Every structure is written in structure tokens, then in C-alpha cells.
Amino acid sequence: MSNIELLRTIHFQQSGKRVLEVELNALAQLNQYINEDFSRACEKILHCRGKIIVMGVGKSGHIGRKIAATLASTGTPAFFVHPTEAGHGDLGIISSEDIVLAISNSGESDEMLPLIPMIKYQNILLICMSSNPDSRIGKVADIHLCIKVAEEACPMGLAPTTSTTATLIIGDALSIALLEARDFTREDFARSHPKGTIGRKLSLRVSDIMHTGNQIPYIRSDALLRDALLEIIHKKLSLIVICDNSMTIEGVFTDEDLRRVFDMKINLNNAKIADVMTQGGIRVGANILVVDAFNLMQARSVTSLLVAKDNTLLGIIHIHDILKAGVI
Structure with missing residues (x-):
């Protein structure tokens, strides 16, 4: 049988769907483990004055790293320590004010068992x-969180699959329960995610990227339309703001307004901007998040917004600025 013929006999989709079915059925049973032990664990972690030290070996170690990362990013100081490294000196970073979260599907990890007497000796x-x-x-744990599943998705029952997924979900449940107990906010989340798209979405504000000063295309209401068009072309923001000398907003003129002017067959050389501008203009405050400004642009089908305080123009934000900032 050729390799191609062999591949045709393998039902990849059937196998994949069977894995999903096994894991979904197992995960549906996890609700029973969100019990008093779970509540006690949350309470102890919430009032912990030190750190949460997560330990695990093999696949449990990989999952433990993710749980520690999720805890740390949602307001609970935590980090992962490999049991082998702990046995060679890293145990010294654990203090009596810390909590150890030991992950072992069997509960018989050879790498972790030698550490237990020292952990207990320090009243951790x-x-x-x-x-x-x-x-x-x-048996020696102060609190036991059960992660037992009926079967692994591996047909031989050997490769950790369903059990590691269950462990990860219980870890997520701990993290989010603690997040809610701490009243952890978007601003708190941004402080622990200063880089990347998440950080920018939660922290970058309109004032950080808006055009100000001489970058703003604006003109007085007694100016000619043709002069306004030249300013639009020069500043490249697809609009111009009509203001008085104190930068009080009177109206705007955009690409859409220009299309309307062409339909009206107005003489571009003689028309005044005040005769063809749109009153007001869609505006936002300088302190709002850039992602919220983008959502407003999407909702109103515009590419630029005026940035104002009350009726005074402070700047302009364009969709190109948002894309360049990497928020979207």
C-alpha cells in the first residue's frame, strides 16, 4: 500500500472529533470540583502576603507555567519553579509567607516528593x-484540588491530554475567581501588559497619538472653499476644521462634503467654506482610549475624529494613526 493510499484510510477528522468529544465530556464533569476546597484555596491565595510558587514536572510543568503566568497577569503574584531546580538551591527563594501550588496528576511525582518535608518544615x-x-x-497537602478525569483522549490512555486540559481549566477558574475578588480592572491589566497589542489597547489614549498644533488642518469661517481644499491636501487628514481665533469649533468640511459640493455645482473659486461646511463635527475627549475612538469611527463610518474639550479643538485623530500605533 502506497503512502497516499495509507493516508486515505486514516480518518483524521473522525479522530479529531473523538478527541473533542472525550475532552468535552470530561470537562463537563469538572463542575463537581468547584467545591469548598476550591473556595478555601481561593481564600488562602487571596490573603497570601507572599507569592504563589507553582511546581510541576513534565506536562504538569508546562501547564503549571501557564497557570503561574495567568495568575501573575491577573493580579496574583506568582511564578513557576521547576522541582528539580528547587532541589538544587531554588527552594531558597520560597518564604514562609508564600504558598506552594504543586501540580501532579498522580500525586506521586518523584521529583516533588523530596521537597515536601522542607516545605512543611517552613510552615508553607x-x-x-x-x-x-x-x-x-x-495526603500531606493543606488543600487538595481534584482534577480527576474519566479518561485521556489518547486511545492508549497514556499521553496526558484530557487531564492536562482539566488542570489548565481549574487553574483558569482559580485565576479568574481571584481576579474578580480583587476587583481587578482594565487599568490594572494594562499595567502588567505594557507591551504588545493587549497593552496598547488598554493603555494608549487619543492624546498619545493625535495631531496637534500646526499639524491640524483648520481655517476661519470667512475663508474661501478653495483655500480650505488646499489645506486639506497639505495636511492629508481628509478633513478641515472651521474654527475662530480661539480654536472654538464651528464646523467641519470632509471628503463627503466635497462630493456634496460637486453635486450642487457650486463655484469652487468663489464659495466660502462657511456656506458648505457641516455644523459641529464628531468629537472625542483626549483622554479616551484609542481603541474606543476606533470603535466610534467604525460606528459612524468616518476616518477622522475631532479631539476637543467642551467646544475647543485640541487635535485630530485619523484612522491611519491608529493602524500605525498597532492597536488594531
Whole structure:
């Protein structure tokens, strides 16, 4: 049988759907583990004056790193320590005010068991996530969080699949329950995500990227339309703002207004901007988030917004500025 013929006999979609079915059925049973032990774990972590030290080996270690990262980014100081490294000196970074979250599906991790006596000797609270509360780690833990699943998605029952997904979800449940208990806000989240798209979305404000001063295309209401068009072309923001000498907004003239003027067959050389401008103009405050300004642009089908305080023009923000900032 050729490789191509062999591939035709393998039902990839059927296999994939079976994995989803096994894992979904198992995850539906996790609700029973959100119990008093879960509440106790949340309370202890919430009032912890130190850090949450997450430990795990193998696949549990990979999941543990993700849980520690999620905790840290949602207001709970946490980091991952590999049990092997802990046994060679890194255990010294753990203090009596910390909490250890030990992840081991069997609860019998050979790498973690030698650390337990030292953790207990320092009176460090130990939370264990395993499928067996009667395991050696489960028995000595102060709190046991069960992650038992009926079966792995692996047909041999060997590769950690469903069990690691369950562990990750219980970790997410811990993190979000604590986030809500702390009244963790978007601003708090932004402080721990200063870089990347998430950070920019939650922290970048209109005042950070708006055009100001000589970059603003504006003109007095007694100016001619042709002069306004030249200013629009020069400043390249697709509009011009009509203001008085104190920058009080009287109206705007945009690309859409120009189309309307052409339909009206107005003499472009003699017309005054005041005769063809649109009163007002869509405006935002300088302190709003750039992502909110973008959403307003989308809702109103415009590419620029006036930035104003009351009726005084402060600047202009264009959709190109938002795209350049990497917010969208």
C-alpha cells in the first residue's frame, strides 16, 4: 500500500472529533470540583502576603507555567519553579509567607516528593492539584484540588491530554475567581501588559497619538472653499476644521462634503467654506482610549475624529494613526 493510499484510510477528522468529544465530556464533569476546597484555596491565595510558587514536572510543568503566568497577569503574584531546580538551591527563594501550588496528576511525582518535608518544615501552605487525594502529596497537602478525569483522549490512555486540559481549566477558574475578588480592572491589566497589542489597547489614549498644533488642518469661517481644499491636501487628514481665533469649533468640511459640493455645482473659486461646511463635527475627549475612538469611527463610518474639550479643538485623530500605533 502506497503512502497516499495509507493516508486515505486514516480518518483524521473522525479522530479529531473523538478527541473533542472525550475532552468535552470530561470537562463537563469538572463542575463537581468547584467545591469548598476550591473556595478555601481561593481564600488562602487571596490573603497570601507572599507569592504563589507553582511546581510541576513534565506536562504538569508546562501547564503549571501557564497557570503561574495567568495568575501573575491577573493580579496574583506568582511564578513557576521547576522541582528539580528547587532541589538544587531554588527552594531558597520560597518564604514562609508564600504558598506552594504543586501540580501532579498522580500525586506521586518523584521529583516533588523530596521537597515536601522542607516545605512543611517552613510552615508553607501547600495546595496540591492531582487526580488522587489519597496520593502521598495529596495526603500531606493543606488543600487538595481534584482534577480527576474519566479518561485521556489518547486511545492508549497514556499521553496526558484530557487531564492536562482539566488542570489548565481549574487553574483558569482559580485565576479568574481571584481576579474578580480583587476587583481587578482594565487599568490594572494594562499595567502588567505594557507591551504588545493587549497593552496598547488598554493603555494608549487619543492624546498619545493625535495631531496637534500646526499639524491640524483648520481655517476661519470667512475663508474661501478653495483655500480650505488646499489645506486639506497639505495636511492629508481628509478633513478641515472651521474654527475662530480661539480654536472654538464651528464646523467641519470632509471628503463627503466635497462630493456634496460637486453635486450642487457650486463655484469652487468663489464659495466660502462657511456656506458648505457641516455644523459641529464628531468629537472625542483626549483622554479616551484609542481603541474606543476606533470603535466610534467604525460606528459612524468616518476616518477622522475631532479631539476637543467642551467646544475647543485640541487635535485630530485619523484612522491611519491608529493602524500605525498597532492597536488594531
